[in-house]
Amino acid sequence: NAGVMQNPRHLVRRRGQEARLRCSPMKGHSHVYWYRQLPEEGLKFMVYLQKENIIDESGMPKERFSAEFPKEGPSILRIQQVVRGDSAAYFCASSTDGYNEQFFGPGTRLTVL
Amino acid sequence: KQEVTQIPAALSVPEGENLVLNCSFTDSAIYNLQWFRQDPGKGLTSLLLIQSSQREQTSGRLNASLDKSSGRSTLYIAASQPGDSATYLCAAISRGGSNYKLTFGKGTLLTVNP
Numbered sequence: 001n002a003g004v005m006q007n008p009r010h011l012v013r014r015r016g017q018e019a020r021l022r023c024s025p026m027k028g029h030s031h032v033y034w035y036r037q038l039p040e041e042g043l044k045f046m047v048y049l050q051k052e053n054i055i056d057e058s059g060m061p062k063e064r065f066s067a068e069f070p071k072e073g074p075s076i077l078r079i080q081q082v083v084r085g086d087s088a089a090y091f092c093a094s095s096t097d098g099y100n101e102q103f104f105g106p107g108t109r110l111t112v113l
Numbered sequence: 114k115q116e117v118t119q120i121p122a123a124l125s126v127p128e129g130e131n132l133v134l135n136c137s138f139t140d141s142a143i144y145n146l147q148w149f150r151q152d153p154g155k156g157l158t159s160l161l162l163i164q165s166s167q168r169e170q171t172s173g174r175l176n177a178s179l180d181k182s183s184g185r186s187t188l189y190i191a192a193s194q195p196g197d198s199a200t201y202l203c204a205a206i207s208r209g210g211s212n213y214k215l216t217f218g219k220g221t222l223l224t225v226n227p
Contacts, residue, residue, distance in 0.1 A: 031212070033212075035215075035217075041219060042218050042220065043157075043202070043215075043217040045215065048211070055212065056209065056210075091157065095213075098211050098213065101147075101162060102213070103159070104149075104157040105156055106155060107155075107156050109154070
């Protein structure tokens, strides 16, 4: 039973490019969470999604960031017009519902040159 | 707003020593408290999850305690080994309107020297 999968594991982008991070939840999980870990900082909640719905995006920056979890396929975190401050590790977690334990993926390390 | 603090930020000990990592949180109305391990460049591995009705959880050489009234949790590692070297994160889990909300500390970087 594979755990939460994220790809790519490492992503390098130049300033102004777009970054697309993908997350496949554990089998049987339909709830996905995205977290960001800036250097020397703790993980910060960004967004919580169920299939085809954004439930809570209170931690998401208002501009350039968007997330989706389509009916088919992985959840996508999209960052447009990346800047150096977006360099961080982005973690995805999944759960069976909003009030069960979240299981974390290995993360995507984004480096913006 | 929940804030989680972990002390110390870094700890270096010789192999075999028993040690305690500390976690404090400002809002005692938490649902659960969870300890994770993060290896360099890797994801998070859950170590122990303490429900609010519990005071401690044990797994092998690890023991985590929770005191909600004082806003504190400790992770005790017995007979430390070089393989225990990692960053240890604690997360206070609160019940939001539609889901659990995890608030993480910045972590304690543990180095166990052979």
